[in-house]
Amino acid sequence: MGAAAELRRLAGAALDALLPPRCLSCGTGVDRQGGLCPSCWAGLTFIAAPLCACCGLPFEYAVPGETLCGACIADPPLFARARSVLVYDDASRPLVLGFKHGDRTHAAGPFGAWMARAGADVLAGADLLVPVPLHRWRLFARRYNQSALLALAVARLSGVAAAPDLLVRRRRTRSQGGLDRTGRQRNVAGAFALRPGRADRVAGRTVVLVDDVLTTGATLSECARVLLRAGAARVEVLTLARVIKG
Ligand SMILES: [Zn+2]
Numbered sequence: 001m002g003a004a005a006e007l008r009r010l011a012g013a014a015l016d017a018l019l020p021p022r023c024l025s026c027g028t029g030v031d032r033q034g035g036l037c038p039s040c041w042a043g044l045t046f047i048a049a050p051l052c053a054c055c056g057l058p059f060e061y062a063v064p065g066e067t068l069c070g071a072c073i074a075d076p077p078l079f080a081r082a083r084s085v086l087v088y089d090d091a092s093r094p095l096v097l098g099f100k101h102g103d104r105t106h107a108a109g110p111f112g113a114w115m116a117r118a119g120a121d122v123l124a125g126a127d128l129l130v131p132v133p134l135h136r137w138r139l140f141a142r143r144y145n146q147s148a149l150l151a152l153a154v155a156r157l158s159g160v161a162a163a164p165d166l167l168v169r170r171r172r173t174r175s176q177g178g179l180d181r182t183g184r185q186r187n188v189a190g191a192f193a194l195r196p197g198r199a200d201r202v203a204g205r206t207v208v209l210v211d212d213v214l215t216t217g218a219t220l221s222e223c224a225r226v227l228l229r230a231g232a233a234r235v236e237v238l239t240l241a242r243v244i245k246g
């Protein structure tokens, strides 16, 4: 065991001594920090191949390697590939929302480990991890950006550098909830920008955008547009969960 891993183990053991470990989703007692109770674990749907080669939508039947889903053929996203760990559903929602709004920031480590595994393909060629930014007022109210915590956790495990402040949200956008695909695209159009003076970090690089949930991909496509315009060679996406319609 390396020194860093040993320190982490000791820190984990110290935390265990202070706080009884709780399930990341429902809060019942579990045997170690960062885990889930058996019933929450059993409810989760982990996304696995076969997948759409672009957006990572799981297919029900085996397909040839580079098969795309209907949505990616009809309206190709600006990012090259997206990969996600979990289906966003009734079982994963409390996990995601507790992390986003409920101060369960200690979940970033375990989530980052899942993301590093599910995103091994996109991380293999990546130069930079960039979280989707919050508007500064929202960041002030919430105190942390859940996507930045995920990007930092994935960076620690994968060795790919993270640039948590590379993108900025120029204006507040209303919540994407309740909007259809077109409404979502319109809501986030022009909402993001590269932080001034950072173009040299992006030019010619493969950038992986990190977010908690992929819904229609409108926000991630808008961030990809900014990065590609700034000269990124390729933009990929890694999220904790994704919505699967129908
Ligand atoms: Zn549980």
Ligand SMILES: [Zn+2]
Residues within 6 Å of the ligand: 052, 053, 054, 055, 056, 057, 068, 069, 070, 071, 072
């Ligand atoms: Zn697709």
